[in-house]
Amino acid sequence: ETRDGGYVFTGTTARVSGRNDVLLTKTDQDGRKQWERIFGGMYEDGGYSVQQTTGGGYIIAGFTYSEGKGSNDVWLIKTNPEGNKEWSKTYGAHRKECGHSVQQTFDGGFIIAGLTSSEDSGRFDALLIKTDARGNEQWKNSYGGVGSDFARCVQQTKDGGYVFVGSFYCVGFQQDNIWLAKINPFGKLEWQKTY
Numbered sequence: 001e002t003r004d005g006g007y008v009f010t011g012t013t014a015r016v017s018g019r020n021d022v023l024l025t026k027t028d029q030d031g032r033k034q035w036e037r038i039f040g041g042m043y044e045d046g047g048y049s050v051q052q053t054t055g056g057g058y059i060i061a062g063f064t065y066s067e068g069k070g071s072n073d074v075w076l077i078k079t080n081p082e083g084n085k086e087w088s089k090t091y092g093a094h095r096k097e098c099g100h101s102v103q104q105t106f107d108g109g110f111i112i113a114g115l116t117s118s119e120d121s122g123r124f125d126a127l128l129i130k131t132d133a134r135g136n137e138q139w140k141n142s143y144g145g146v147g148s149d150f151a152r153c154v155q156q157t158k159d160g161g162y163v164f165v166g167s168f169y170c171v172g173f174q175q176d177n178i179w180l181a182k183i184n185p186f187g188k189l190e191w192q193k194t195y
Contacts, residue, residue, distance in 0.1 A: 010048070011046070019044055024037045049102045056080075059078055061099035089137075111154050114150075126166055128141050
């Protein structure tokens with residue numbers, strides 16, 4: 001929900017070429033579309049999470065094959081209140097990385113939760129990236145075990161740290177469990193629980 005009582009959402013939209021772009025749509029309080037914006041390049045791109053920022057614009061987290069260094073990078077897009085892009089940043093190297101959740105932090109920066117692949121094992125770990133207000137990376141950490149683990153949603157806590165929820169592969173049970181993890185303000189794991 002946006003501060004004017006409307007709504008904003010992000011996702012992917014297919015182009016004529018069959019490739020996908022990031023879609024950002026703003027509606028009024030009754031769900032009527034007010035505007036729509038599309039961001040993308042030559043390859044597959046998509047949005048997973050959007051939040052209105054303190055300045056009235058929007059911050060989007062997702063993935064991009066078109067930008068960045070790796071085969072699939074985290075993509076952070078900042079827009080103005082009308083949905084026009086102000087800046088974008090990518091995070092990644094040679095691994096597959098994706099942003100599933102973004103929140104603005106108390107200091108005006110952003111925290112992104114998602115996943116990163118391991119080059120040697122092919123499995124995934126949860127990923128957190130903390131940025132400043134311009135999207136410049138301040139720290140990045142991965143968390144996980146021997147299986148493929150994911151972070152799906154992140155929130156900042158009152159103590160300045162973070163909590164994320166996702167899925168954690170439990171070897172003894174050969175299945176994924178719900179995973180809740182508490183992180184300190186500098187990205188260090190404080191505790192984790194599975195359910």
